[in-house]
Amino acid sequence: IAEIAKTSPTVAALVEKEYNRQKNNVELIASENYCSEAVLAACGSCLSWKYAEGYPAKPVDRHSGNKGRYYGGTRYVDELEEYCCDKWREVFNTDYHVNVQPHSGSQANFAAYNAVLEPGDTILSLNLDNGGHLTHGSSVNFSGKFFDVHFYNVDDNGFIDMEDLEKKAKELQPKLILTGASAYSRIIDFEKFAEIAKSVDALFMVDMAHIAGLVAGGVHPSPFGYADIITTTTHKTLRGPRGGMIFCREELAKKIDSAVFPFAQGGPLEHIIAGKAVCAEEALRPEFKEYAAQVVKNCAAFADEMLKLGYTIVTGGTDNHVFLIDLSDKAFSGKDLQNACDEVGITLNKNCVPNEKRSPMQTSGVRVGTAPMTTRGFVEEDFIEVAHRIDEVVKKLDAEKAAEAK
Ligand code: PLP
Numbered sequence: 430i431a432e433i434a435k436t437s438p439t440v441a442a443l444v445e446k447e448y449n450r451q452k453n454n455v456e457l458i459a460s461e462n463y464c465s466e467a468v469l470a471a472c473g474s475c476l477s478w479k480y481a482e483g484y485p486a487k488p489v490d491r492h493s494g495n496k497g498r499y500y501g502g503t504r505y506v507d508e509l510e511e512y513c514c515d516k517w518r519e520v521f522n523t524d525y526h527v528n529v530q531p532h533s534g535s536q537a538n539f540a541a542y543n544a545v546l547e548p549g550d551t552i553l554s555l556n557l558d559n560g561g562h563l564t565h566g567s568s569v570n571f572s573g574k575f576f577d578v579h580f581y582n583v584d585d586n587g588f589i590d591m592e593d594l595e596k597k598a599k600e601l602q603p604k605l606i607l608t609g610a611s612a613y614s615r616i617i618d619f620e621k622f623a624e625i626a627k628s629v630d631a632l633f634m635v636d637m638a639h640i641a642g643l644v645a646g647g648v649h650p651s652p653f654g655y656a657d658i659i660t661t662t663t664h665k666t667l668r669g670p671r672g673g674m675i676f677c678r679e680e681l682a683k684k685i686d687s688a689v690f691p692f693a694q695g696g697p698l699e700h701i702i703a704g705k706a707v708c709a710e711e712a713l714r715p716e717f718k719e720y721a722a723q724v725v726k727n728c729a730a731f732a733d734e735m736l737k738l739g740y741t742i743v744t745g746g747t748d749n750h751v752f753l754i755d756l757s758d759k760a761f762s763g764k765d766l767q768n769a770c771d772e773v774g775i776t777l778n779k780n781c782v783p784n785e786k787r788s789p790m791q792t793s794g795v796r797v798g799t800a801p802m803t804t805r806g807f808v809e810e811d812f813i814e815v816a817h818r819i820d821e822v823v824k825k826l827d828a829e830k831a832a833e834a835k
Contacts, residue, residue: 455815456805457777459751459798460611460639462668463805464704465711471703472670480696481506484686506699513702516709517674520645523653526682529705530689530697531673534638534662537689538564539571541658541675544688545632546604548575553603553631555589556580558781560613562636579603583783587744587753588615594622598629609636609660612780612796614732614747616649623655634658638673642666642800643749645712646721657681666724666750666800669708672701720803724750727799730809734816743782743794751798755782759823760830763792769822770795775815 430448434441451463485507486497497507514527531537542552552572555561559582563570566578579601581594589608598606606626608617619635626633635652641661643649652659659676663669677685690697711717725748732747735754743753756763763779770777782794797819799812807815 454774454776455818456801457775457797457799457815458801459778459796460662460665461798462642462665462801464664464668464670464708468668468670468704468707468711471707472700474700474703476506476509476700476703477698479503479506479699481510481699482690482696484690485510500696506702509699509706510697510702513706513709516706516713517676520709520712521651521653521676523676524679525653525659525676526679526685528675528677528685528689529672529702530694531660531675532694532698532701533671534562534636534660534673535564536693537660537662537673537675538562538636540685540688540693541634541660541677542572542576542605543692544677544681544684545658546576549577550605551577551579551601551603552605552607553579553581553594553597553601554607555610555613556582558785559583559783560610562609562611562638565607565609565636583613587783589613589617591618591621591625595625598625598631602629603631605634606631607634607636609638609640611639612751612753613639614728614742614749614752615744616748619650619652619655632657634660636660638662639665639751640749642668642712642717643721643725646718646724648721648725649749658685663705663708666721667708667712668720668800668804669711670701670704672698672705674705723808724799724803727803727807727809727812728752731797731799731812731816734813735819738816738820740820750800751796753780753782753794753796754819755794757782757786757793759793759827760834761826762787763795764790765826766795766819766823769826770819773818773822775818775822777819 430441430445480500481498481503483498513529517527554565557567564572566572584590623633633656635656638661640649644651661674664671728747728750732752741755767779777795777797779792780794780796781792787793
């Protein structure tokens with residue numbers, strides 16, 4: 430911060446304020462985390478300004494002409510990018526091809542669709558209101574504009590409705606079946622998905638952005654071996670830098686690579702690739718398995734306490750790092766609770782619930798996750814206390830709404 434302040438006191442002051450906010454608040458945003466100093470240092474390194482459009486040259490060509498790249502001076506970033514790919518294959522214990530260049534999860538998905546689909550092709554995915562992501566076919570996103578996206582739903586209890594999926598897969602004969610979510614608290618049955626995809630000759634893609642750290646830590650079943658393409662972000666449960674990655678079966682490697690570069694992106698962010706490599710090494714340590722297991726235990730304890738306090742949790746609980754508190758029967762919205770929690774130093778976000786009646790700007794739910802605070806050392810008892818703090822905020826909102834109604 431002192432370095433920034435020498436040039437821009439304004440930027441330095443804002444970074445410091447945000448640092449303190451992150452340090453002093455209870456951070457419950459399910460898609461966020463804190464990365465290590467080592468990841469941060471790699472991301473702030475001199476690789477930041479190295480251009481390296483293309484892909485690493487084969488080692489034999491590396492010192493004599495940079496065959497895989499469109500720029501010179503790439504021998505070290507070539508080595509780095511290959512090292513990063515190898516480490517990620519090790520993390521997920523897979524021989525899938527991996528591309529570590531996507532700048533974000535959205536760009537990973539953009540490239541993945543375009544690698545295997547033509548505009549107008551049919552995708553079957555989980556609705557945004559039911560826990561899916563914007564890039565899984567929302568009408569305001571490229572995915573919904575360029576492709577013919579249909580949705581399978583969750584059932585009345587909030588679980589992915591496999592019968593609905595199977596029925597729609599048979600009816601629609603989609604080219605791609607997609608699963609993965611931003612707000613789904615249960616284990617996803619990748620084997621069953623793959624079976625249904627195979628039965629209709631569709632490609633099967635998993636966007637494991639939210640659960641990637643749990644898969645790496647062995648506390649969520651792995652999609653490897655089942656999915657043809659797997660996309661992820663690196664900054665959620667994986668605790669890495671902001672970014673994306675794509676894994677695929679070897680036969681799709683060329684298509685995936687050219688859909689990332691030159692189709693979707695220009696030069697890769699080699700400093701972020703360095704951060705991704707450091708993140709992979711952290712994920713390979715035994716401590717990471719302990720971390721992932723604690724994230725899940727914390728989430729279960731947190732959800733249990735909310736249930737005991739009388740709240741409705743979508744699906745009645747959680748198997749992973751996230752759950753949704755359903756406020757449909759309340760006189761206030763998810764947005765109201767988000768704002769009121771902000772006032773007392775609890776950061777969470779409003780979220781639609783299945784069969785949402787309010788607008789996406791208001792919502793009838795909030796989403797909470799345990800990944801960031803577990804990084805900061807929270808255990809079950811801490812989350813039980815957090816549940817009580819949220820309950821206090823809710824009671825205050827209840828009282829305010831009751832007073833307004835008089
Ligand atoms: N996929 C899923 C399931 C996500 O939850 C997210 C982000 O929240 C993304 C993709 C997009 O990631 P990014 O914000 O890096 O574009």
